[in-house]
Amino acid sequence: MSGSDTDDSVQPPRDERVESGIPRLDFILKGGFKQGGIYALMGPPGSGKTILANQLCFNHIDKSDGRCVYMTLLIESHAKMLRHLESLRFFRLEEIPDKLYYISGYKVVRDQGFSGLLELIRGTLRERRATVFVIDGMESAEQFAPTVQAYGEFVHSLQALASLLGCTTFLISNMRDRTHTENALVDGVIELSDRLIGPRAVRELTVHKFRGSDYLRGRHEVEISSDGISIHPRTEVQFAHPGPSAREQRLRMAFGLPRFDEMLGGGLPSGSTTALVGSPGTGKTLLGLSFLVEGARQGQRGTYFGFYEPPPRLIEKAEAVGIPLERYVQDGSISLVWQPPLEHLMDSLAEQLLEKIRADSASERRRLFIDGAEGFRAAAVYPERVPIFLSALTNQLRSLDITTVITDELELFQSELVLPTPELANVAESVVLLRYVELRSQIYRLLSVMKMRESRYDTSLREFHITPGGIDVAESFQSAESILSGHVREVRAAPRVRKAAKKKGAATRGPKGKGRARPSRRGR
Numbered sequence: 001m002s003g004s005d006t007d008d009s010v011q012p013p014r015d016e017r018v019e020s021g022i023p024r025l026d027f028i029l030k031g032g033f034k035q036g037g038i039y040a041l042m043g044p045p046g047s048g049k050t051i052l053a054n055q056l057c058f059n060h061i062d063k064s065d066g067r068c069v070y071m072t073l074l075i076e077s078h079a080k081m082l083r084h085l086e087s088l089r090f091f092r093l094e095e096i097p098d099k100l101y102y103i104s105g106y107k108v109v110r111d112q113g114f115s116g117l118l119e120l121i122r123g124t125l126r127e128r129r130a131t132v133f134v135i136d137g138m139e140s141a142e143q144f145a146p147t148v149q150a151y152g153e154f155v156h157s158l159q160a161l162a163s164l165l166g167c168t169t170f171l172i173s174n175m176r177d178r179t180h181t182e183n184a185l186v187d188g189v190i191e192l193s194d195r196l197i198g199p200r201a202v203r204e205l206t207v208h209k210f211r212g213s214d215y216l217r218g219r220h221e222v223e224i225s226s227d228g229i230s231i232h233p234r235t236e237v238q239f240a241h242p243g244p245s246a247r248e249q250r251l252r253m254a255f256g257l258p259r260f261d262e263m264l265g266g267g268l269p270s271g272s273t274t275a276l277v278g279s280p281g282t283g284k285t286l287l288g289l290s291f292l293v294e295g296a297r298q299g300q301r302g303t304y305f306g307f308y309e310p311p312p313r314l315i316e317k318a319e320a321v322g323i324p325l326e327r328y329v330q331d332g333s334i335s336l337v338w339q340p341p342l343e344h345l346m347d348s349l350a351e352q353l354l355e356k357i358r359a360d361s362a363s364e365r366r367r368l369f370i371d372g373a374e375g376f377r378a379a380a381v382y383p384e385r386v387p388i389f390l391s392a393l394t395n396q397l398r399s400l401d402i403t404t405v406i407t408d409e410l411e412l413f414q415s416e417l418v419l420p421t422p423e424l425a426n427v428a429e430s431v432v433l434l435r436y437v438e439l440r441s442q443i444y445r446l447l448s449v450m451k452m453r454e455s456r457y458d459t460s461l462r463e464f465h466i467t468p469g470g471i472d473v474a475e476s477f478q479s480a481e482s483i484l485s486g487h488v489r490e491v492r493a494a495p496r497v498r499k500a501a502k503k504k505g506a507a508t509r510g511p512k513g514k515g516r517a518r519p520s521r522r523g524r
Helices: 049-064 078-085 105-128 136-143 146-166 181-185 260-262 284-297 311-319 324-328 346-359 373-379 384-399 422-427 480-482
Strands: 040-044 069-070 098-103 130-137 170-171 188-197 200-210 219-225 230-231 273-278 301-306 336-339 366-371 402-409 428-437 442-452 460-469 470-473
Touching: 040 146, 040 181, 049 069, 049 078, 049 130, 049 170, 049 442, 098 105, 105 146, 130 136, 136 146, 136 170, 146 170, 146 311, 188 311, 200 422, 200 470, 219 346, 230 346, 260 284, 260 460, 260 470, 273 284, 273 384, 273 422, 284 301, 284 311, 284 336, 284 366, 284 402, 284 428, 284 470, 301 346, 311 324, 324 336, 336 346, 336 480, 346 366, 346 373, 346 384, 366 428, 373 384, 373 402, 384 402, 384 422, 422 480, 428 480, 442 480, 460 480
Parallel strands: 040 170, 040 188, 069 098, 069 130, 130 170, 273 402, 273 428, 301 336, 301 366, 366 402
Antiparallel strands: 188 200, 200 219, 219 230, 428 442, 442 460, 460 470
């Protein structure tokens, strides 16, 4: 509730909200700002405060046919501000000054003090019939306050006026201490930050206070583009409570490779997540594309979400080994979503992926191939978030009944299997390992199913080949056994799986690079 001492009968209903229209900010605020409330928006220069306030005004006019007053104190001129806003898509010059009225209050507060400023505000809001009011540059007003108490009384009077008129008010200022008098009096405090984390410049939004409503706590990524400001709530908070699975009856989702599908008991269980792990060049991408193409053959829509190869190159690569990717891309059965190698925000990537999936919601069964997990890892500002992020993302995909295959890349040369994203093996129901083995100056590829929850699977290793005719998996483990029973030196393979529970320095089965080595045939 606001701190107004006026007649309660003129106050707006408690549950009435003013939506900001800013992507996902209203989600963070569980519906938007309280009508008639007063909110402090603070942050350092360059954090996006003025853009956010103007974007909110234009959105309010567009969605609610509201009327806004934007008052500036000692900041940039209106003409300069509008020139900067012109490049943003939400800006509409035709709304000024009828629906969005800019006014300066600096001379009045300088010459007449707070009483004169309050009179100007009261008269302007009533004359313009404003439903949203912004004061930009509150630190300038504070400089004219004779005492801290006088400034607090001014903010309190603004709060009473906003409540009386039902006008939602925003007080914009540079970064302040959260214990500041202003922040104690207002109905909500929102902070925009702009800081360096390593070499990256990161903008974030934090809601410190929001009276009368629940909200999403913590820091959320902020992106400023030609569309204005977008907020990206942390994925693990946004999808903390995924819905139930969309299907009770689980089907087998095959790869279209008969012998490999036999190893999987007919294919992957629908709605599950599978990790394909292996060194560069072992065939992870081709195996994932085979999974999508086989789904398209069965009338199931598929999505490729990758970070490395642009669509034309991906199609060329698939067609070269007999995977007819192009025809299914052209008829819309498979969508290729490529993220160029730029600096991304991890939560933004998850939102983009899920929005693409929801756009295909009419499809009965859907398949997803994420190539690869390290793309999310590279986008993480806080690496410690990756495990819970992946858990939240995969849980959300399961609730949408998406059968997901995601790759993760091992180091090219290593003596034992150390997953770069060990948390992926924990959240995935199945893990498939692709490995290289060198024997007598010849490189061989081996494939094994390391893990498959709630399902029978073949634990043997199989040799496989990538040829112009496609991916060919051996009929049995015998060729793999022949390779491994020779004088083997595994330069890119894993003679054993090192589990997290094992202590470092555990005894090995023999000196590296000498004698015979026989990898385990059973995963976790």
